[in-house]
Amino acid sequence: MRKQNWLGGFLALTLLLVPRFSLYAAEPTPTPTPAPTPDLNQVFPEKTGNALGDRGERTVRIQQRLRDLGYLSYRPTGYFMNMTQKAVTAFQNNHSLMADGAGVVGSETMEYLFSSLAKRKTVAPESGGVRPKDNPYPRAGSLTEWAVVNAVLPENAQFTVVDTATSIRFTAVRVGGQGHMDIVTADGESYQNYLKIFSGKVSSNKRPVVVEYDDQRYAASLYGMPHGENTGVGGGMQGYTCLYFQGSLSNGLGIVDAEHNANIQIAAKKEE
Template sequence: MHGRRNYKLSIFALVLAFIILSANLAGTALAESTLSWGSRGNEVNQLQQKLTDLGYNTYGIDGIFGKNTYSAVTSFQKARGLQADGIAGPATWAALKGGSNVYVLKSGDSLNSVAAKYGTTPQEIIRLNGLTSWVLNPGTRLVIPVSTPSRGGARYGEMADWWTVASQVFTIGTTATITDLDSGLTYRVVRKGGTNHADCQPLTAADTAKMKQAYGGSWSWTRHAILVNVNGRVFAASQNGMPHGGRSIYDNNFNGHFCIHFLNSRTHGTNRVDPAHQAAVHKAAGR
């Protein structure tokens, strides 16, 4: 009798442990449910946290999809070339996870040819974009899933302190090759100034075009995890993609400079560490 009772208690304990473990895993994975104005709960918390980490302020992580979250979602969608409808659906979640690009269909393109180019399937493109037909017109903007390379040392950069290491290697006047971690696109930049972080400019118009492509065709303040290669030494870093302030290169189609942050670097305006930039630095280091 006691043996049967103990057996039942053991089964109950195992089931309870499984339920708790499943709940914990669900809480740590990035949600993919379609969320919109009025949505509430843990998935909205995750959405707000991710947007905040990327520099889109939701003014609180409260699990309530209201005016501020809607504004942050639409700003993110515009920056990534998505339909700015304020709804966090499959395409928006894919972009939030850093696993998508935006591709504009050209004459002669098909879903099959685009899928083959990016190593995905037509069905996945259809799902992400909510398509109802395989026949699409040139000029159609498609969200394309991008497979993320496996985590390996060669994919990530050295997480070096800005003040004692990175600023001493990436000195003013030095040219570096940038690799956008998510898209894999590369372009050259030159550090033109900056004390708390590196103020940089694309070297040529071709480099500007590549950088803009990495941003989905639109400039934005979104933080991107990047690798900064300075004479063969590769650092984990973060950049924004918004031309601002002064410039000293006038034939690169970039009206100003942009910021590159490293570990422990600070903003120039507030002299504070920017959490979103630091999160991107850690991502670029594979942390």
């Protein structure tokens, strides 16, 4: 009898506790509270209107764009000093921009600077150079999209670059580049030929060229102003220079360069 009473009590207690445990088991695990999104204005507390004395990543981008357009002749530093201010003022004067104030990159200047409306600075002919004789290269390059060329010509690939107006050629090596190709000359002789294309000295001009690689020819546009950090190669070239193909964009900024595009059409013998 005692055994039956004990079993009955145990069953009663079990029936009493099981629903309680089931209730707790059915409760969902609380969803963790997501970490708040950082305030980028606190992470990068640079003012939206850049002026003399500012510094930071935004200034680097402004300087790089001014350099691409020919208003700056030195490498981006991230420091908005006198030369950057003068370059901004020259850009504003060339576009009749007055809303932000002279030398200040406010919303109006920033919008124009990073748009297709941005005009390149008119560069006077450089003195002291020797213009190479015209000797047109007889072969056209193909209008091959950048995505294709980017895959065909990997980093460290060597190829030949030929100026379409003079047939001067040099050997180049790809060292990087995202929206377009960053290249250096392969040796000292190649660097001297690179300079000859630009009248014997570095220049902010751009030239139509044909790239020869693995029995293929690609229409391209070459920049005459090396920039960036030294790569340790280049035959005397300080830094690297840019090579644009069909559909290329500026690194990081993702901007179409109208002059490079026009040169690419010339190199493909499809000048409009």
